[in-house]
Structures are given as structure tokens and as C-alpha cells.
Amino acid sequence: MKTLTPRQQEILALIRRFITETGYPPTRSEIGEALGFRSPNAAESHLRALARKGAIHLTPGTSRGIRLTEPLPPSPGEILHGRGPEGESPQAQLPVIGRVAAGSPLLAEESIECHYAVDPALFSPRADYLLRVRGESMRDAGILDGDLLAVHRTREIRDGQIAVIRLHDEVTVKYVERRHGVVRLLPANPDFAPMELDPERDAAEPEGIGVGVIRDRLPTLLPGGRR
Amino acid sequence: MKTLTPRQQEILALIRRFITETGYPPTRSEIGEALGFRSPNAAESHLRALARKGAIHLTPGTSRGIRLTEPLPPSPGEILHGRGPEGESPQAQLPVIGRVAAGSPLLAEESIECHYAVDPALFSPRADYLLRVRGESMRDAGILDGDLLAVHRTREIRDGQIAVIRLHDEVTVKYVERRHGVVRLLPANPDFAPMELDPERDAAEPEGIGVGVIRDRLPTLLPGGRR
DNA sequence: TTCATAGGTGTAAATCTATACAGTATGATT
DNA sequence: AATCATACTGTATAGATTTACACCTATGAA
Numbered sequence: 422m423k424t425l426t427p428r429q430q431e432i433l434a435l436i437r438r439f440i441t442e443t444g445y446p447p448t449r450s451e452i453g454e455a456l457g458f459r460s461p462n463a464a465e466s467h468l469r470a471l472a473r474k475g476a477i478h479l480t481p482g483t484s485r486g487i488r489l490t491e492p493l494p495p496s497p498g499e500i501l502h503g504r505g506p507e508g509e510s511p512q513a514q515l516p517v518i519g520r521v522a523a524g525s526p527l528l529a530e531e532s533i534e535c536h537y538a539v540d541p542a543l544f545s546p547r548a549d550y551l552l553r554v555r556g557e558s559m560r561d562a563g564i565l566d567g568d569l570l571a572v573h574r575t576r577e578i579r580d581g582q583i584a585v586i587r588l589h590d591e592v593t594v595k596y597v598e599r600r601h602g603v604v605r606l607l608p609a610n611p612d613f614a615p616m617e618l619d620p621e622r623d624a625a626e627p628e629g630i631g632v633g634v635i636r637d638r639l640p641t642l643l644p645g646g647r648r
Numbered sequence: 649m650k651t652l653t654p655r656q657q658e659i660l661a662l663i664r665r666f667i668t669e670t671g672y673p674p675t676r677s678e679i680g681e682a683l684g685f686r687s688p689n690a691a692e693s694h695l696r697a698l699a700r701k702g703a704i705h706l707t708p709g710t711s712r713g714i715r716l717t718e719p720l721p722p723s724p725g726e727i728l729h730g731r732g733p734e735g736e737s738p739q740a741q742l743p744v745i746g747r748v749a750a751g752s753p754l755l756a757e758e759s760i761e762c763h764y765a766v767d768p769a770l771f772s773p774r775a776d777y778l779l780r781v782r783g784e785s786m787r788d789a790g791i792l793d794g795d796l797l798a799v800h801r802t803r804e805i806r807d808g809q810i811a812v813i814r815l816h817d818e819v820t821v822k823y824v825e826r827r828h829g830v831v832r833l834l835p836a837n838p839d840f841a842p843m844e845l846d847p848e849r850d851a852a853e854p855e856g857i858g859v860g861v862i863r864d865r866l867p868t869l870l871p872g873g874r875r
Numbered sequence: 876t877t878c879a880t881a882g883g884t885g886t887a888a889a890t891c892t893a894t895a896c897a898g899t900a901t902g903a904t905t
Numbered sequence: 906a907a908t909c910a911t912a913c914t915g916t917a918t919a920g921a922t923t924t925a926c927a928c929c930t931a932t933g934a935a
Contacts, residue, residue, distance in 0.1 A: 426911070443707070444715035445672050448892060460914050465894065470911080480670075484711040484892050484921060488671035538740065540765035542707050542715065544864055562867055563792045581869040596869040607869065634863040637771055640789055642808040642823040642834065653881070675922060687884050692924065694882080711891060711922050 425474060431456070432467045433476055437493060443542060446487035454575055515539050517551045517569060537569075537635075544632040549574040551635065552585060552592070559583070559594055562609035564634055570594060571633035583631035588623060594631065652701060658683070659694045660703055664720060673714040702741055702763035717741070717763075742766050744778045744796060764796075764862075771859040776801040778862060779812060779819070786810070786821055789836035791861055797821060798860035810858035816851060821858065 425433065435455055439447040447455070452464035468487065471477045480486030519534035534553065541547045548571035557566055562583065564570065570585070578584045584597045586606065595606035595616075604618040604625075618625050652660065662682055666674040674682070679691035695714065698704045707713030746761035761780065768774045775798035784793055789810065791797065797812070805811045811824045813833065822833035822843075831845040831852075845852050 445712045463913050485672045538767035563790050565790045631866050636861040639858050
């Protein structure tokens with residue numbers, strides 16, 4: 422096999438990881454999403470290059486028609502050293518992100534609280550990690566303090582979705598409303614104020630979209646009445 | 649896992665064969681072609697049945713989105729020590745209970761919608777199944793229509809807990825309040841009325857207590873405003 | 876009989892996906 | 906300077922795929 426460029430090795434590693442995680446190869450768009458491409462074509466040309474060099478085989482006209490030339494490792498063994506962005510463990514685990522260290526990426530090791538054995542494909546699009554939500558600002562969307570928000574990593578956030586956004590070294594969960602080019606972050610709780618994003622002033626980084634919720638303890642009804 | 653019909657076993661075997669041969673799962677049409685169906689729908693309903701029985705997992709809206717619950721054998725040649733009776737530990741799965749058939753026990757096969765790979769020990773006490781909640785009656789406890797309530801099977805329900813109760817051939821989720829020997833079922837939504845249980849008249853069967861919530865799709869903010 | 880379930884046919888719409896065409900930019904090689 | 910490969914953005918479209926709806930035929934149980 423011809424030598425692969427570093428970028429091509431990344432693509433190949435992603436494909437392998439994707440298959441072990443989901444059981445099927447990625448589409449061009451999914452590759453692009455995972456690596457931050459804005460066009461599925463970037464993935465397409467990488468795939469062509471990989472096929473040309475013999476690392477993969479492409480079946481024309483077939484969705485997800487990517488075949489690895491060298492088979493995947495049996496299962497638990499080899500995977501551990503690769504620690505890609507998404508939790509790739511033998512038993513389908515998702516990392517739980519607690520308090521996020523300022524300045525470091527969301528999935529930095531020091532932010533990971535623990536791992537939960539939850540199928541990432543339970544959610545759609547699939548979950549990449551679980552974020553421990555703090556505060557009541559999304560209460561009326563059924564997201565309570567202490568809940569785990571299942572998050573799909575993507576920079577593409579559409580109007581009306583619940584987004585995870587890094588804003589001045591904090592990570593916040595809000596509805597996103599984009600209208601006339603203006604982006605607003607809307608809480609789901611009248612006690613909190615909406616906020617308008619100023620692209621000049623605010624260093625806002627989209628981290629992903631919420632795709633589900635897991636609550637691992639339920640509120641008890643107190644004798645007093647509420648909660 | 650529930651027992652598969654002979655035909656379902658054929659389908660499952662075909663899927664496994666297809667994956668080992670091509671590296672990706674088959675489409676509905678490809679399954680149909682291989683088995684002589686004239687309609688992709690025959691394959692679709694078989695896949696549903698297999699998912700219901702926990703043999704595969706289906707990713708909605710995804711081409712070739714079929715995942716095997718139990719992994720494929722390591723590789724073509726290598727079965728020296730045999731696929732022993734123990735096999736690899738398949739990921740723990742919880743059944744999802746949808747509409748409950750009147751008269752039949754909660755965990756009857758016809759009530760099982762599908763299986764989700766979720767660690768039962770994520771909740772405490774551990775979850776025995778996931779119940780699809782219908783209606784808004786527990787909204788203010790953060791349990792919304794369509795949510796999956798993680799349920800621990802027990803008949804012992806304590807004051808203030810969220811309980812799953814079978815009441816006149818329906819299954820309901822409510823806060824339970826026991827005071828002076830009187831049991832009351834309290835919704836968490838002012839639009840619904842509390843109810844007092846009369847042990848003489850009401851055939852109320854405690855099925856378990858809620859120990860957690862999983863929401864596999866999030867509400868989108870509609871342009872109108874609410875939800 | 877009547878009902879429920881397994882197993883199918885057939886059609887059609889919505890949406891996913893592969894992939895062509897047209898560009899931009901940056902390095903190496905020639 | 907010209908050429909080529911890598912690494913992308915952006916748009917568009919034909920075709921692949923999922924999936925809903927309507928309906929048919931057995932077979933076994935109530």
C-alpha cells in the first residue's frame with residue numbers, strides 16, 4: 422500500500438472507529454461532520470485517494486459502500502491507545518462531562534467525570550458524550566438541574582435546536598434562534614433572560630446539539646408539596 | 649433474548665453473512681433480493697420483529713442502519729476453541745415497554761417495543777425496564793410525553809416516590825402519597841386532578857418505582873414560541 | 876367462527892447519499 | 906513559471922433507501 426498522508430490516516434482512523442462504534446461505515450457527510458468539513462466533497466476526494474492507495478475499497482452507487490482492506494482488530498484489545506474524540510470502548514460507553522476546565526477542550530480528560538454504558542445509537546443523531554447540566558435555565562424543556570444531556574458533536578446548529586455552546590470559558594445549553602442573521606440564545610425558563618450573540622464581541626463556539634436526556638435520579642415529592 | 653421464528657433466524661443469518669462479506673449491513677431491498685421478496689416491506693417487518701426481540705438494533709432514518717446485538721465471530725477461519733456456550737458478554741439491554749396490552753403482564757412480549765443497550769446499574773435501585781410515558785400528567789416533574797421512564801420492579805412503594813401502577817387495565821405513572829392509611833396518586837401538572845385510591849373499588853397493582861428518565865428525542869423550539 | 880400473528884405484495888413519498896461540476900489555496904516538483 | 910497533488914468550499918441532482926399506508930393469505934388458538 423502506498424504511504425498515506427497524515428490527513429488520510431486521520432480519515433482512515435475515523436472510518437475504522439465509526440465502524441466499530443456503529444457497525445456500519447460512515448457516509449461522506451458523516452465523515453465531513455466528524456472532521457469539520459463543510460462539504461461532503463472533501464470526504465469524497467479523501468475516499469478516492471484512500472481507494473487509489475489501496476487502503477479501502479469503494480462500491481459505486483452504494484450508500485456506505487466502504488470496505489476496509491485490512492480487517493478491524495477483533496474487539497477490545499487494540500483500541501485503547503487511540504482515544505479519539507468519541508468514547509470508543511468495547512462496551513459502548515459514553516463519557517460524562519462534568520465541570521469543564523476553562524480553556525481546555527470539552528472532551529479533555531480532566532473534564533470527564535466517568536463513563537456510562539449507554540448505547541450512543543439510542544439517540545439520533547448518535548450521542549458523542551453526556552453533559553451534566555447545571556441550573557434551571559432549561560427547566561420548561563424538561564431538562565432539570567443535574568440531568569445528563571446527550572450531545573452530538575457538530576458545529577452545524579439549526580434554528581430551534583437545543584445547542585451546547587462554549588461562551589467565554591463557560592459551557593451553556595440553550596435553544597438557538599437564528600433570524601435575519603442574528604443568533605439568539607433562549608432559555609426555557611421565564612426566570613432567565615434571552616441573550617443576543619454579537620459575533621464581534623462574543624467568542625461563541627458551537628460544541629454540539631442536544632439529542633436526548635438521561636436523568637439518573639428522580640425528584641421525590643416532599644411532604645410540603647412542591648418537589 | 650426472545651426466541652426467533654425459523655424465518656427470523658434466516659433473516660438474521662443473512663444479515664450476518666452479508667456484513668462479513670461486504671463490510672456493511674444490507675438494505676431492505678438487498679435482504680428482499682437475497683430471499684426472493686418482491687417488496688422491501690417484507691424485510692422491513694422482519695427487521696422490526698428482530699429489533700423488538702433484541703437481536704438487532706435499528707437506527708431510524710439511516711441507510712443500512714442495522715447493528716447486531718451480539719458481535720460477529722472474530723474472523724473467517726478462527727473458531728478453534730469454538731464459540732462456546734458462554735460467548736462474549738452481550739451488552740446489557742433493557743426492554744422498552746410501549747402500549748400495554750390489556751390483561752397481560754407488563755413485560756409480555758407483545759408489549760415490548762424494542763430493546764435499548766443501557767446499563768441497568770446506571771440507576772439506583774437498578775432499572776428493570778423502560779416504560780414509554782404517554783401524556784403530560786407528570787410534566788412538572790420533568791417527565792414529558794414520549795419519555796422513557798426507567799422502572800425498578802417492586803411492590804413496595806414509599807411516600808413521595810414516583811410509582812408505576814396498573815389501574816383498571818391501564819398503566820399510570822404518578823407520585824404516591826400515603827397518609828393515615830389513605831393512598832393518593834398525585835400528578836405533577838395542575839391540569840390533572842389527584843386521585844384517591846379506594847382499596848375496595850380500585851384494582852390497583854403496584855408495578856414498580858421510577859428510578860430515572862431517558863428522553864431519546866428533544867423538543868424543538870417552534871417559531872411560534874412554545875415547544 | 877373470529878381473532879391474532881407471521882409472512883407477504885404493491886405503491887409512493889420523504890429524505891438520505893453518492894457524486895458530478897466548478898472553484899480556491901498551498902505546497903512540492905519539474 | 907508551469908504543473909501536479911493535497912485539501913478543501915459550495916451547489917446540484919440522480920438515484921438509493923427508509924418507511925408509511927393499504928391490503929392479501931395462511932395458520933393456530935379461543
